[in-house]
Amino acid sequence: MRTLIHRPHLRRDSLRARRRPTDSVNRSAETTPARSPPRPATTAPETKWTGMETRGQAEEWNEIRLEALLSGLPDVGRALLKCDGADHPCLLPICAVCALAYRRGPIAQLHALADAYEGPHEVATLYLGLFPPGSLGDADVSRTHEMLRKRLDRAGFKGAIVVGGIEVAWQENWQRWLLHAQVLAIGVDPRAWKRLEVALEKSGTAYPVDPVALRNPDEQLSYCIKFVTYHRPGRRRVPLPPDRLVELAAWCAPHRFEDFLFAYGARRRGGRLVVDE
Numbered sequence: 001m002r003t004l005i006h007r008p009h010l011r012r013d014s015l016r017a018r019r020r021p022t023d024s025v026n027r028s029a030e031t032t033p034a035r036s037p038p039r040p041a042t043t044a045p046e047t048k049w050t051g052m053e054t055r056g057q058a059e060e061w062n063e064i065r066l067e068a069l070l071s072g073l074p075d076v077g078r079a080l081l082k083c084d085g086a087d088h089p090c091l092l093p094i095c096a097v098c099a100l101a102y103r104r105g106p107i108a109q110l111h112a113l114a115d116a117y118e119g120p121h122e123v124a125t126l127y128l129g130l131f132p133p134g135s136l137g138d139a140d141v142s143r144t145h146e147m148l149r150k151r152l153d154r155a156g157f158k159g160a161i162v163v164g165g166i167e168v169a170w171q172e173n174w175q176r177w178l179l180h181a182q183v184l185a186i187g188v189d190p191r192a193w194k195r196l197e198v199a200l201e202k203s204g205t206a207y208p209v210d211p212v213a214l215r216n217p218d219e220q221l222s223y224c225i226k227f228v229t230y231h232r233p234g235r236r237r238v239p240l241p242p243d244r245l246v247e248l249a250a251w252c253a254p255h256r257f258e259d260f261l262f263a264y265g266a267r268r269r270g271g272r273l274v275v276d277e
Ligand SMILES: [Zn+2]
Pocket: 080, 083, 084, 085, 089, 090, 091, 092, 095, 096, 097, 098, 099
């Protein structure tokens, strides 16, 4: 039962290719085609994409969070209350309104990368760590970047581009936090995915490495950069229990949104993702 990693509601057989045939993944190939030189990046869409919440929804989500945060983490709760997301943004990762504004930039960058480089193009959920309730504070964001970079190096990802978000999901049924990355992966050798999977086979999750072809970039790339405070004990999204919401808010409060952006084979420069030479 694939309950261990939360994932976009995308069924492989329901996906339709959007663009050129090179978008499709060829996991069976003996060798992976080398990444081709960048073409001039096409302009990433600036309007709202499938998979993006509206401003109204983001405000509603903040409303739902407020009660628990005002009593459990008053400073953060008050910052959310005062945040207008525009002239006086709180810039807290737990704020749905500020998250909505932040996400547009990196999601556009992912689109630009996917458009500029030949594939294979995939999105993947990558296991990073498990934390019991009350211990999320032990998850060190900057060390997590380093750990993932090393794991990718060791598994043979050199030459590939892996970019996306580090995030945490509450797994109610297991009573644990799952720290993971949700990434766009370009030009990954199928053998490298396999090596990474083997390296993580004792992770305690059934699918520590879960790549799928990029077939619906609007939805799948939006999903790579998000700051969620819901969980899915069943099929439906439900808000986090108040104590877990407070724990999550306390964990991410010292961070900026950008701290959760992971980039391998590329780096952030002046708000843009630049691919390593
Ligand atoms: Zn805010």
